[in-house]
Amino acid sequence: MNDMFGYIIGIFGFLFGILVFTYDNLEYKGYSSAHNCSGDCYIKYVEEYGTSVEIEQRKNEIAKTDEFSSIRGLWSGCAACHGQDGQGMGAFPKLAGQTSDYISNRLYAYKNREQIGAMSSTMWAQAGMLSDQDIKLISKFIEEGIN
Numbered sequence: 001m002n003d004m005f006g007y008i009i010g011i012f013g014f015l016f017g018i019l020v021f022t023y024d025n026l027e028y029k030g031y032s033s034a035h036n037c038s039g040d041c042y043i044k045y046v047e048e049y050g051t052s053v054e055i056e057q058r059k060n061e062i063a064k065t066d067e068f069s070s071i072r073g074l075w076s077g078c079a080a081c082h083g084q085d086g087q088g089m090g091a092f093p094k095l096a097g098q099t100s101d102y103i104s105n106r107l108y109a110y111k112n113r114e115q116i117g118a119m120s121s122t123m124w125a126q127a128g129m130l131s132d133q134d135i136k137l138i139s140k141f142i143e144e145g146i147n
């Protein structure tokens with residue numbers, strides 16, 4: 001849950017960064033990155049978002065503490081079938097609640113084109129593109145990282 005929250009803040013910070021950056025390029029008004037927002041408006045802005053330095057630091061902290069940052073993109077592919085929280089959908093089995101050993105055993109089995117259920121061929125392609133490191137991390141993520 002905490003991870004998720006940090007993740008959302010991270011995305012928000014990132015989008016905000018883009019916004020500020022784009023705005024700066026559209027309408028460059030000298031040094032201040034808070035442009036025509038000054039006085040009370042600027043104080044409110046800083047209260048809400050922190051200074052741009054604080055925003056940067058927050059982003060760096062999140063990247064450092066999120067050991068799963070490198071496989072979140074990969075997981076969104078898995079989640080298209082297995083559900084955002086690995087809860088399973090229709091014919092796609094639930095992954096949440098499984099141990100990392102169980103998940104990695106299955107992934108290696110699919111990688112070796114073994115038949116497990118009726119739809120194993122769907123997973124052959126998915127597992128085929130995973131490196132050992134991917135399998136290790138995504139299995140750990142499924143055990144610890146999703147709810």
Ligand code: HEC
Pocket residue numbers: 074075077078079080081082091092093094095102103104106107115116117118119120121122123126127138
């Ligand atoms: C196109 C849909 C699809 C995608 C994308 C997909 N899967 Fe699957 N997955 C399936 C299906 C269907 C099965 C059941 C296969 C069978 O019958 O053996 C399955 C089975 C599994 C199993 C075995 C579950 C069990 O209890 O036996 C694991 C583990 C798994 N998938 C992990 C992943 C991971 C990790 C990813 C992302 C890298 C992923 N899957 C991406 C459709 C998908």
